Amino acid sequence: MEKLITILFIYILVDNFVLQRFFGICPFLGVSRKMETAMGMGMAVVFVITISTLVTWLIHYYVLVPLGIEFLQLVTFILVIAGMVQLVETFLRKASPTLYQGLGIYLPLITTNCAVLAVALLAVRQEFTLLESVVFGIAASLGFWMALVIMSGIRERLELSKVPAPLQGTAITLITASILSLAFMGFRGMMTL
Amino acid sequence: MKNSYLADITRGIFKENPTFRLVLGMCPTLAVTVLVKNGLGMGLAVVAVLTCSNIVISSLRRFIPEQVRIPCYIVIIATFVSIVEMVLQAFVPSLYAALGVFVPLIVVNCIILGRAEAFAGKQPVLRSLCDGIGSGLGFTLGLLLLSLVREVFGNGTLLAETNYAVQLFGPNFEPMRLLAQPAGAFLVLGLLLALTNIVFKRLQIE
Amino acid sequence: MSDLKHLLKIILTLVVVTAVSAGLLAGANLLTAPIIARQQEEEYRAALQEYFPQAADYKRENLEGDAFDLVYDAAGGLLGVMASTAVQGYGGPISYNLAVDKEGRIVGLRIVEHSETQGVGDVIEKSQFQQQFIGKGYRDPLKPGEDVDTVSGATISTSSLIESIRSLLTVVAENFLQLEDEEAIDISAVPDGTYRGTGEGLFDKIVVDVTVAGGRITVIEIVEHSETPTYMAEAAALIPPQIIDQQSLDVDTKTGATGSSNGIVEAVRDALIRALNPEGGENNEE
Numbered sequence: 001m002e003k004l005i006t007i008l009f010i011y012i013l014v015d016n017f018v019l020q021r022f023f024g025i026c027p028f029l030g031v032s033r034k035m036e037t038a039m040g041m042g043m044a045v046v047f048v049i050t051i052s053t054l055v056t057w058l059i060h061y062y063v064l065v066p067l068g069i070e071f072l073q074l075v076t077f078i079l080v081i082a083g084m085v086q087l088v089e090t091f092l093r094k095a096s097p098t099l100y101q102g103l104g105i106y107l108p109l110i111t112t113n114c115a116v117l118a119v120a121l122l123a124v125r126q127e128f129t130l131l132e133s134v135v136f137g138i139a140a141s142l143g144f145w146m147a148l149v150i151m152s153g154i155r156e157r158l159e160l161s162k163v164p165a166p167l168q169g170t171a172i173t174l175i176t177a178s179i180l181s182l183a184f185m186g187f188r189g190m191m192t193l
Numbered sequence: 194m195k196n197s198y199l200a201d202i203t204r205g206i207f208k209e210n211p212t213f214r215l216v217l218g219m220c221p222t223l224a225v226t227v228l229v230k231n232g233l234g235m236g237l238a239v240v241a242v243l244t245c246s247n248i249v250i251s252s253l254r255r256f257i258p259e260q261v262r263i264p265c266y267i268v269i270i271a272t273f274v275s276i277v278e279m280v281l282q283a284f285v286p287s288l289y290a291a292l293g294v295f296v297p298l299i300v301v302n303c304i305i306l307g308r309a310e311a312f313a314g315k316q317p318v319l320r321s322l323c324d325g326i327g328s329g330l331g332f333t334l335g336l337l338l339l340s341l342v343r344e345v346f347g348n349g350t351l352l353a354e355t356n357y358a359v360q361l362f363g364p365n366f367e368p369m370r371l372l373a374q375p376a377g378a379f380l381v382l383g384l385l386l387a388l389t390n391i392v393f394k395r396l397q398i399e
Numbered sequence: 400m401s402d403l404k405h406l407l408k409i410i411l412t413l414v415v416v417t418a419v420s421a422g423l424l425a426g427a428n429l430l431t432a433p434i435i436a437r438q439q440e441e442e443y444r445a446a447l448q449e450y451f452p453q454a455a456d457y458k459r460e461n462l463e464g465d466a467f468d469l470v471y472d473a474a475g476g477l478l479g480v481m482a483s484t485a486v487q488g489y490g491g492p493i494s495y496n497l498a499v500d501k502e503g504r505i506v507g508l509r510i511v512e513h514s515e516t517q518g519v520g521d522v523i524e525k526s527q528f529q530q531q532f533i534g535k536g537y538r539d540p541l542k543p544g545e546d547v548d549t550v551s552g553a554t555i556s557t558s559s560l561i562e563s564i565r566s567l568l569t570v571v572a573e574n575f576l577q578l579e580d581e582e583a584i585d586i587s588a589v590p591d592g593t594y595r596g597t598g599e600g601l602f603d604k605i606v607v608d609v610t611v612a613g614g615r616i617t618v619i620e621i622v623e624h625s626e627t628p629t630y631m632a633e634a635a636a637l638i639p640p641q642i643i644d645q646q647s648l649d650v651d652t653k654t655g656a657t658g659s660s661n662g663i664v665e666a667v668r669d670a671l672i673r674a675l676n677p678e679g680g681e682n683n684e685e
Contacts, residue, residue, distance in 0.1 A: 020375050025219035026303055071279070071428040074297050075271040075420055082267055111267075114220045114301040121294055126492075166390040167383075170216050174383030181376035257416075258409050265416045272420040276427045283434040286442075290512060 004135045007128075011139035014190055017115055018147040019181040023140075024115030028148055029173055031106070038152035042145030044106040046138065049119050052084045053137035056120040057130055077120050082111045115144055150180065198323045205327025211304045212335025213389040218304040221295045222336055223378040227347070230354050232340030234288045235295065236333025238281065240326065242273045243305050247313040247325035249273075254314050266309045267300070274299045287354065304332055342381050347372030443496070450498035450507035451478045460575070465567070467575055477501055480575045486563035488513060488556045493523065497564060503537040503572040508564070513556075523556055532564060537572035541565040542599075586646055587614035589674045596670025600626050601658030609670040616643050619667060630656035638663045 017023045024045070031041045056077050064070050089107045092100040110116060119140050123133035154176055163172050211217045218239075226232040249269050250257075257265050278296045281289040289296065299305070308328050313321040344350060349368040351359040362368075371377045447454055447470065455473040459466055465484040472478050479501050485494035498507035508529045523529075531547050541561060543549045549557040593610045606623035609616060619639035624631055634656040641650040648668050652660035 022220050022224035022375065022378070023298075025223060026217070029216065029219065069421075069425075071275065071424050072421060074275045074278070074300060075268055075417070075424065078267055078271050078300050079264065079417075082264060111263075112301045112303050112306060114298045117301050118294060118298060121297055125294065164387075166387040166394070168390075171383045171386040171390065174379045174386065178376045178379030178383060181374075181379055182371075185374065185376060256412065258405070258412055261409050261413055264413065268416050268420050272423055275424050279427050279431040279435075283431040283438065286435075286438060 004132065007132060007135050008139045009190075011136060012143040012146065013184070014187040016143045016147060016184050017118070017140045018144055019177065019184045021118075023118040024113050024144050027109060027113050028144075028151065028177070029170060031109075032148055032151040032173070033155055035149065035152045035156060037106075038148045041106045041109075042141075042148045045110060045113065045115065045144055046141040048081075048085055048088060048107070048110050049116050049137045049141040049144075050134060051088065052081045052116055053119050053123055053133050054130070055084060056080055057123055057128075057133045060124050073121075073124075078117060081116050081120065085111050115140065147180070151177065154180075198320065201320050201323035202327035202330075205324060205329070206331040206334060209328070210331040210335060210389075211328055212332060212339075213386060214393075215304075215307075216386075217307060218302045218332060219382075220298065221302065222332075222339060223375070223382060225292055225295055226336055226340035226343055226378065227373050228291075228344050228353050229337065229340045230288070230352060231291050232336035233333065234281075234285070235292055236329070236336040238277050238292075238296065239299060239302065239304070239332050240329030242270065242277055242299055243308060243329040243332075244322060244325035245273045246270045246305060247308060247321040248318055250309045250313040251316060251318045251321035257314075262314060263306075263310075266306060266314075270305055270309070271300045291354075304328060338385060339378070339382055342385070343372045343377060347377060446496060446507065446509045447481055447498075450481065451500075454478060457481070462570065462574060465570075467571065469575060479506065480571045482567055482571055483511070484563065484567055486559055488523075488559055493556070493560055495560070497567055497571070499537075499568060499571045499576070501576055503568070503576055505532045505535050505564075505568065508532050523560055528557065535568075537568045541568070584648065584668065584671050584675070586611070586616060586671065589614065589671060592674065593618075594670040594674040595622070596666045596668070596673060598662040598665030598667075598669055600624055600662030601630075602626060605659070605662040605666050607663060607666040607670060609667055609674075611671075611674065615646055616667075619643065619663075621663065624659070624662070626656075626659045626662070631659050634659035634663055639667075642667060 011017065015021060018025065018028050027041060027045075031037050059076060059080060060070075060073065064073055064076065085107055089100075092107075119137050123136055126136075128136055151173070155173065158172065158176070167175070205211070209215055212219075212222055221235050221239075225235045246266075246269055250266055253265075253269075274297060277299070278289070281292075281296060308324060312324045316324070344353065345361060346369050349360065349362050349366045351361055369377075372381060447457065447468070451470045451472075453472040454470045457468040457470045459468050461467070465482060468481040468483075470478045470481055480499050482497045482499070483494070484497075485492045487493075493513040494511045496507070496509040496511060497505065498509075500506050510523055510529075513523060528550060532541075535541060535546070539546055541547055541564065543558045543561050547561055549561065589611045591612050593608050595606065595608050598605045598607070603625040604623070605621065605626070608618075608620045608622055610618040610620075619642060621631075621635050621639075626634070638650060638652065638660050642648060642664070648664055648671075650664065652664060
C-alpha cells in the first residue's frame with residue numbers, strides 16, 4: 001500500500017511525466033492553448049493510459065514472456081495502444097455521446113502521444129506488479145493532465161500580453177515550460193521508490 | 194529531375210526542419226540532448242528508421258488498403274525501431290544505455306509517421322528515400338545544436354564519453370548545471386526557436 | 400461480394416505485414432542476442448581481469464538473489480570476490496559489480512546499468528565518485544559525509560548506492576572471506592585516561608567518555624545523544640554496567656532499545672580504538 005501511494009506521488013509531482021521526464025511534449029505544446037481543450041485531452045489521456053497499461057502488462061506477462069518472444073514487445077504494445085484508442089473511441093461514441101463529443105477529437109491524437117507507450121514500457125522495465133502498473137499509469141497521466149491544465153491557464157493569460165515577435169508561439173511556450181519545470185524541481189528527491 | 198531529389202533532401206533540413214520549423218518529435222529532442230554523443234546517436238537512429246520506413250512504405254503504397262494504412266505504417270515503423278534497438282544494444286551498448294526508453298519511443302516520434310502519411314505513402318521510392326534522409330538529417334541537426342549548447346555550457350565539455358572528449362574551460366570551471374536539467378532543455382530550445390525565427394525572417398526579407 | 404473481397408484484402412494485408420514484421424524481428428533477435436550476451440560477458444570478464452590481474456578462473460555462488468563470483472588465480476588460491484547486485488536509485492534500479500580482495504578491501508566498483516537522471520544522478524558513473532571507495536575495508540564506516548561523499552544534487556542516487564555497497568561488503572566479508580566481524584580489543588593494553596568516542600545510535604550520534612584505569616574500564620559516561628529519552632535511559636542503565644562488569648564489548652544488546660544499545664557499544668569501541676591508536680584518531684585524549 002505504501003509503495004502504491006509513493007508511486008502515485010512520485011509520478012504526479014516529483015517525476016512529473018511532462019516537466020521532468022519529457023514524455024508527451026507534443027500534445028503538451030499542441031493542445032494547451034485553451035483550458036477547455038486541455039481538460040478534454042487530459043481526461044482522454046488518463047482514460048487511455050490506464051486501460052492500455054493494464055492490457056499491455058497482461059499481454060507481456062501472459063503472452064510474450066511464456067512464449068519467449070519479448071522481441072515483439074514494441075510491435076505488440078504499439079498495436080495494442082492503437083487498437084485500444086480505436087476501441088475506446090467506438091465504445092464512447094455508442095455509450096456516451098456527450099462524453100464522446102468532449103473527448104472524441106483528442107482520441108486519435110493519443111496514439112502518437114509517447115507518454116502512453118512510455119508508461120507501458122516503463123511499467124514492464126521497472127518490474128512493477130499489475131496493481132503497481134495501473135497506479136503508475138494513473139499517476140503518470142494525472143501528472144500529464146495537471147501539467148497540461150497549468151500550462152493552458154498560463155497560456156490563456158499569455159494571449160493577452162505582449163510577447164516579442166520572435167518569441168511568439170512555441171518559443172515562449174517552451175520558456176514558460178522551463179520555468180514550470182524549474183518549480184517542479186523543488187519536489188526533487190522528496191521521495192524514492 | 195535530379196534537382197527534385199536534391200530539393201527533397203534540403204527541404205527536410207531547412208525549410209521544413211522538423212525541430213525548428215515544424216516543432217515535431219520534441220520528446221527525444223529535449224530528453225537526450227544532455228551530451229552531443231547522445232543527441233547525435235538519437236538523430237542517426239531516427240535517420241536510419243525514417244529512411245528504411247519511408248522506402249518500405251513507399252514501395253508498398255499500392256498494396257496497402259486505405260483504411261488500414263495507419264496500423265500497417267505503425268507495424269513497419271515498429272519493426273525497424275526494434276531492429277535499431279537490438280543493433281544498438283549489440284554494438285554500442287553505452288549509447289543504448291544512455292538513450293534508455295527513448296529508443297523504443299522512436300516509434301511514436303511524430304516525424305516518422307508524419308513523413309509516412311504526408312510523403313512516402315504517395316510518392317515514388319527514390320523520392321521517399323531522399324525525403325527520409327532529409328527529414329532525418331534535419332532532426333539530427335536540431336538535436337546537435339541543442340546538445341551542443343547544453344553540453345558546452347551545462348557540462349563544460351565537448352564530445353564527452355567518446356574518444357575525442359575535450360574539457361573546455363579548465364578544471365576550475367563550474368558549469369551551468371541548470372542547462373543539463375529538464376528546465377534547461379526547455380529554456381535552450383525555446384531560445385533556439387526564437388533565434389531561428391529571427392534568422393528565417395531576415396532571410397525572407399533580404 | 401466486392402465488400403467481402405475488400406474486407407478479405409484488408410485482413411490479409413494486416414496479417415502479411417505483421418507476419419513479415421515478426422519474422423524479421425525473430426531473425427534480428429537471433430542474430431543480435433548472442434552478440435549482446437557475449438558483449439556483456441566480455442565486459443564482465445574484462446572488469447574482472449582489471450580488478451584481479453592474476454585471475455584465472457571464477458566460481459559463481461548465489462546468495463539471496465545476488466551473484467558472487469569467487470575469483471581464483473592459476474594455482475587455485477582465492478584472490479577475492481566479485482559481487483553483482485542491484486539497488487533502487489532515484490530513477491530506477493542501479494546494478495553494479497563490487498570487487499573485494501581477500502582482506503575485505505574494495506578493489507573495484509563498476510556500474511553496469513542505471514537509469515539515473517542525465518547530468519545529475521549519473522555522477523555515479525564518474526571515476527571520481529567511484530575512486531573514493533577503492534581501498535575501503537569492511538571495517539570502515541562507509542558513511543556518507545564521513546569517509547565517502549555523496550554528490551550534492553544527486554543525494555539519493557549516491558547515498559542509496561553507498562548504503563548498498565556497505566551492506567554488500569559486509570555480506571562478502573562474512574560469508575565468503577570468513578573475516579571476523581569486529582576486531583578484538585585488548586583493554587589491558589589501554590593506557591590510563593579518559594577517552595571520548597562516538598557511535599551511531601538510532602537517530603544520530605551517541606558520544607561517550609570512557610575512563611580506563613589499570614587496564615580496566617572503570618567509568619562509562621554518556622555525554623551526548625539524540626535518542627528517545629525513555630529508550631536511552633533503559634540502554635544507559637543496562638549496557639555500561641555490563642561492559643564494566645565483563646570488561647568486554649561482547650554484551651547482549653537486545654534490550655528493547657537495541658538501536659541505542661548498539662550505539663553505546665559502538666561508541667565505547669570507538670573510544671578504545673582511539674585510545675590505542677592516538678595518532679590515528681583526532682583530538683580525543685583529554
